[in-house]
Amino acid sequence: MCDTGGYGVIPVGFTPNTRTVMQIVVSGSPATADAPYDLAALQEAFTPTNPAVDGVFKKGQNPILVGQPAYNAAYDTLFDLVKPYWGFSNIFSTELNFKTVAGDSITIPMQPKAIQDEMGEVFDPEYGRMMGAMGVELPLTNAQNQNFVLQGYIDKPTEIIDMEMEALSPVAADGTQIWKITHNGVDTHPVHFHEFDAQLINRVGWDGFITLPDPTELGWKDTIRVSPLEDTIVAVRANMPKIPFGVPDSIRPLNPSAPIGSTEGFSPTDPYTGLPLATPVTNELYNFKWEYVWHCHILSHEEMDMMRPIQINVSTLLPGTPVLQAGGTAGGTISLRWTDPTPAAAPSTLGNLSNEIGFRIMRRPVNDAGVVIGPWAQIGTALANATTYTDSTTTVAKKYRYRVVA
Numbered sequence: 001m002c003d004t005g006g007y008g009v010i011p012v013g014f015t016p017n018t019r020t021v022m023q024i025v026v027s028g029s030p031a032t033a034d035a036p037y038d039l040a041a042l043q044e045a046f047t048p049t050n051p052a053v054d055g056v057f058k059k060g061q062n063p064i065l066v067g068q069p070a071y072n073a074a075y076d077t078l079f080d081l082v083k084p085y086w087g088f089s090n091i092f093s094t095e096l097n098f099k100t101v102a103g104d105s106i107t108i109p110m111q112p113k114a115i116q117d118e119m120g121e122v123f124d125p126e127y128g129r130m131m132g133a134m135g136v137e138l139p140l141t142n143a144q145n146q147n148f149v150l151q152g153y154i155d156k157p158t159e160i161i162d163m164e165m166e167a168l169s170p171v172a173a174d175g176t177q178i179w180k181i182t183h184n185g186v187d188t189h190p191v192h193f194h195e196f197d198a199q200l201i202n203r204v205g206w207d208g209f210i211t212l213p214d215p216t217e218l219g220w221k222d223t224i225r226v227s228p229l230e231d232t233i234v235a236v237r238a239n240m241p242k243i244p245f246g247v248p249d250s251i252r253p254l255n256p257s258a259p260i261g262s263t264e265g266f267s268p269t270d271p272y273t274g275l276p277l278a279t280p281v282t283n284e285l286y287n288f289k290w291e292y293v294w295h296c297h298i299l300s301h302e303e304m305d306m307m308r309p310i311q312i313n314v315s316t317l318l319p320g321t322p323v324l325q326a327g328g329t330a331g332g333t334i335s336l337r338w339t340d341p342t343p344a345a346a347p348s349t350l351g352n353l354s355n356e357i358g359f360r361i362m363r364r365p366v367n368d369a370g371v372v373i374g375p376w377a378q379i380g381t382a383l384a385n386a387t388t389y390t391d392s393t394t395t396v397a398k399k400y401r402y403r404v405v406a
């Protein structure tokens with residue numbers, strides 16, 4: 001120990017220190033001698049001298065959404081330097097005109113979002129403590145007239161995204177969104193997006209001065225600085241991960257900590273008009289579809305409600321019908337076996353809109369003549385992609401009819 005506390009000099013790589021979080025020790029030795037480190041080859045991979053060869057950004061990442069001159073080298077192209085399709089937002093812009101990597105000219109209306117964190121302007125309704133919050137900017141605000149409606153985490157989603165299936169260049173109306181985040185407060189917040197990464201387009205001060213992304217802010221980011229008294233513009237596009245099973249919607253009370261029917265804690269203001277809500281919001285079961293969030297990544301800010309849900313509308317189709325076979329003897333075990341229309345091993349099952357979330361196993365009693373004498377009852381469930389179920393709850397000498405519902 002040192003006379004001022006703490007340890008003496010600790011070799012790098014040894015605990016206790018604040019440098020080593022996890023250490024991986026590799027045993028054994030390589031079959032062949034290590035190739036010498038080739039810096040030139042690494043640089044060539046990132047910025048090929050041959051324009052016909054793609055660099056690692058183009059090869060390894062989904063195409064950026066909004067073409068800008070900073071990406072000219074990455075895509076070996078010349079994006080527009082001047083309006084209209086230059087891919088930048090002015091302070092008064094309500095839509096973004098840009099060119100895609102594929103060369104299409106696209107116009108997308110911007111969605112007005114808001115952040116506020118100033119003492120006396122945003123506070124928690126229970127104790128009056130200063131806090132930060134997110135919300136929506138009212139349409140057509142400007143440098144002289146900023147106005148916004150803050151929303152708590154329990155208020156209904158205002159960030160609603162239609163899921164696009166393929167990770168390709170955007171086209172109009174495919175679910176790509178441009179968010180113009182107006183920050184009417186005092187501190188810079190690292191705003192983090194779940195489910196999708198965002199492309200920073202530009203920032204624009206309320207004096208109209210446009211700031212381009214820093215070199216370290218180019219490409220895809222999951223967290224973006226949002227600073228006060230300026231607008232931060234980002235492009236987002238959700239790509240559904242291709243999975244071999246269905247995912248249930250998130251259906252839950254708007255405020256899980258309050259009884260259904262409670263009106264406490266909800267914003268009294270219509271987030272789209274700024275007018276008082278004619279009917280107050282009451283706590284209800286709400287379908288968030290695929291539910292994600294965006295929030296300030298400073299933990300204390302996130303905890304004080306600087307977070308909003310994101311509702312992602314994912315397309316689904318009804319699963320196909322399983323074909324059922326049964327064998328066994330009542331009183332013993334009855335083995336059910338069925339076909340899964342989207343079997344796990346089939347390549348077409350990945351990302352299939354008709355993937356089942358699971359199966360319900362149903363049973364009803366029949367008499368000796370096969371005539372139904374009782375209602376269907378659910379006796380069990382099976383996971384998605386399962387094809388068997390064993391019923392050991394039958395009574396000897398009874399007869400049953402089964403069905404499996406995807």
Ligand SMILES: [Cu+2]
Pocket residue numbers: 132188189190296297298301302306
């Ligand atoms: Cu924050």
